[in-house]
Amino acid sequence: MxxxxxxxxxxxxxxxxxxxxxxxxxxxxxxxxxxxxxxxxxxxxxxxxxxxxxKEDLVLHRFADHEDEPARVVAAAREAGVPPLTALRDHVLAGLERRDPVTGLNDAPQVLAFLRLLHGTPSLVARMQAFQARSEGVLAAALEGTPEGMPEGTDAEIPLRARLAAAQIVVVLRVLADENIRRITAGEPVDAVLPGAVEATREAFRGLAEGLPY
Missing domain, CATH: 1.10.10.60 (Homeodomain-like)
Known part of the structure; x- marks a missing residue:
């Protein structure tokens, strides 16, 4: 029931x-x-x-399932014995292939209208920043294998290296998506953007792998 x-x-x-x-x-x-x-x-x-x-939550509800998505990917990778950054890279690449709106690689009119609403409303932009901060927190815990459900305010218990790594990963994911959105809203076809998006993703994660211990 x-x-x-x-x-x-x-x-x-x-x-x-x-x-x-x-x-x-x-x-x-x-x-x-x-x-x-x-x-x-x-x-x-x-x-x-x-x-x-x-009021902002009425819009950001669409992102509710994505807040801890990187953390879920890392947790599953840990169980499978796959390096976290490899799993995250492959997850983004798979999203690009299926034109997942979260990757920014989608030119459906309703998706573009929603993105214009989101990025053109200051209060929604501010709310998204809080969303990204929470995403960083759960990702940092996942990178260290910290049990889920830690009380709020316990970030200090997660090693600084994990918090720094999570911040860098979340920023990379955001910038990659923003670049795809920029090109598509400028009028480039999705199929023309895809090759560059794939290469940018691979290059970004190569850089992360060189500098992060995960």
């Missing part, structure tokens, strides 16, 4: 996010109130806030 409740909650969360993003794309993020989103989704404001504590 609890599984059914969780699935219903996730469907509601997804619906609220989709309704909100449609309104934000139509009118602009700052021009749409939370009350307007709630009315369009036919829920009360308190109900909406139970699912999304902040």
């Amino acid at each position: 609890s599984g059914l409740r969780e699935r219903k909650k996730e469907r509601t969360r997804q619906t609220l996010s989709e309704v909100a993003i449609a309104l934000f794309l139509e009118k602009g993020f700052d021009a749409v109130s939370v009350a307007e989103v709630a009315a369009a989704a036919e829920v009360s404001k308190p109900t909406l806030f139970r699912y999304f504590p902040a």
Whole structure:
């Protein structure tokens, strides 16, 4: 029964996010109130806030599954005996091949519209920075094989080398995606961007491998 409740909650969360993003794309993020989103989704404001504590979360919900994605890749690599950086590189390359929007290599109109909304709204950009900071934290723990579920505020317990490595990896992933987005929004076809994106990924991870102990 609890599984059914969780699935219903996730469907509601997804619906609220989709309704909100449609309104934000139509009118602009700052021009749409939370009350307007709630009315369009036919829920009360308190109900909406139970699912999304902040207006920005309605947009960044799409990234929820990606926050700890690098950490999950590293954890799986550790179990398989694969070097973390090798696993992360191959994960990015696979994402490029399937045109995963997270890699920036996707020119679907709805994806490009969403990216313009995200990068063109200062409050969303700031929220993304917090997202990346959390991603760094869980990745640092995964690099060191630290058990999941560490209490917040325990970053100091993770070696500095792991925190530095995680910060560099997250920045590399962001810059690679941003470069793909830049080229595609400038009008280059995805198939023309792909070869350079693959080479840039390989080169970036070669550089990481030369300087990081992972």
